[in-house]
Structure formats: structure tokens, C-alpha cells
Amino acid sequence: MSEHAATHPAAPSVFWETRYQETGTVWSGRVNATTADVVRGLQPGRAVDLGCGEGGDAIWLAQQGWNVTGVDISPTAITRARTAAAAGPLPGTVRFDAVDLESWSDGEDDGDGYDLVSASFFHSPVALTRTSILRAAASRIVTDGHLLIVTHAAAPPWAPPETHRKHTFLTPDEEIAELGLDRDLWEVRISETRSRTTTGPDGEAATLDDGVVLLRRRRPFSP
């Protein structure tokens, strides 16, 4: 979905905090399978997970030896992520910040840059300047570092017809085009749709399509 797809009038901080507060746990707590499949091929380093929710991906990254910062707008999601991270020893480090990515800066760590910026299902039905946030995060990636974006490439089969009608799901190539990054600076390593099987809300077997974009930064930015 593009950043123009806001369908709900609530302020993002209110919408997402309410979403997390109104149920015990929103997500499975496990890493997203597609994200894990791609990251297994990368050398661990410093990572940031944008819109990390309850921390499933960030904690998995730390289990693989990455030093990770997870960032999400919802304090409740971040509290759950911190609790989950405290449950076991991690080879890497993980830190969680409750921050609106519209005005995000990671302060004193800023100069070091990231080996990986990961954004898994960083979609929102409320206002989100998603492309600007991804572009700003990409500018913090070091040479040979990666930007990984995993998206919904289509609505799930159980979604109501209006979801299929209302939302435009970007293809991975469209996602890359929307980012508008300098193609001399960025190598496209993956731009594809991957299907995975899951269980729907009524226990039915279902197939979901994930968009996968993996970009590698070839060299430092020129001044």
C-alpha cells in the first residue's frame, strides 16, 4: 500500500496505541518467515527494524547476532517487545524505542549507520509518510548494507471485498520506483513476490503473497 492509502481519520499514535491496548497480543511474537528467509543470507551487524510492533523480528535478529534497534509508535507494543526480549539471552543486543518515525532520530548513534534497515509490513490505515521514512532510513545505511522491505503484495483471502477494492498493493518493482533511490548507488538484489502458506482466522489453510525488496548500497553517498 502506498502512503496515500490512509483510510482512517484517527491520529496515528492514538490509532496504533488503541490497537495494541485493546487486545492482549496482536502478533504471533515469531519472526516474519519471509524476513527471516532473506536475512539468513546477510552478515550480522547493526540493524534497525522500522515499525517493529511487539518485537518478533528484532528479537530474532538479535538471536542471529545482530545488534538491533526496534522502533514503533506504540508504547504498549514497545513494552511487550522489551518484556519478550528479556525472556532469554541473546547473542546480539536489542533495544526498543517508542518513537514516531515521522520525527525519528537515533541521537548519538546517528553517525555509525546501519548494515540493515528492515521494514516488515510497515503499512498503516492511518496517515504515514512511509516512503519518506524509508528514504530517510536508507540514507543511514552504510556501504554494502541493505534495505529490506517486506510488504503485503495482495490482501489476504479472508479480507472483506472492500479491502480488495479500496487498497492498491504495490508490486516490488513499484515499491522500488516509489522510493526513487539513485539506481547507481543501489543494487537491486531482490524484487519479487513470494507466496507462503498460513492459517486463516477460521483455521482454514490460506496462501499469502509477500512483496520482497532487498537493496544493497554500493558505495558512500557523494557530498
Ligand SMILES: C[S@@+](CC[C@H](N)C(=O)[O-])C[C@H]1O[C@@H](n2cnc3c(N)ncnc32)[C@H](O)[C@@H]1O
Ligand atoms: C502492520 S504493523 C507491523 C508490525 C511488525 N513489523 C510485524 O511485522 O509484525 C505496522 C506497525 O507500524 C507501526 N507504526 C505505524 N506508524 C508508525 C509511525 N509513524 N512510527 C513508528 N511506528 C509506526 C505500528 O504501530 C505497527 O506496529
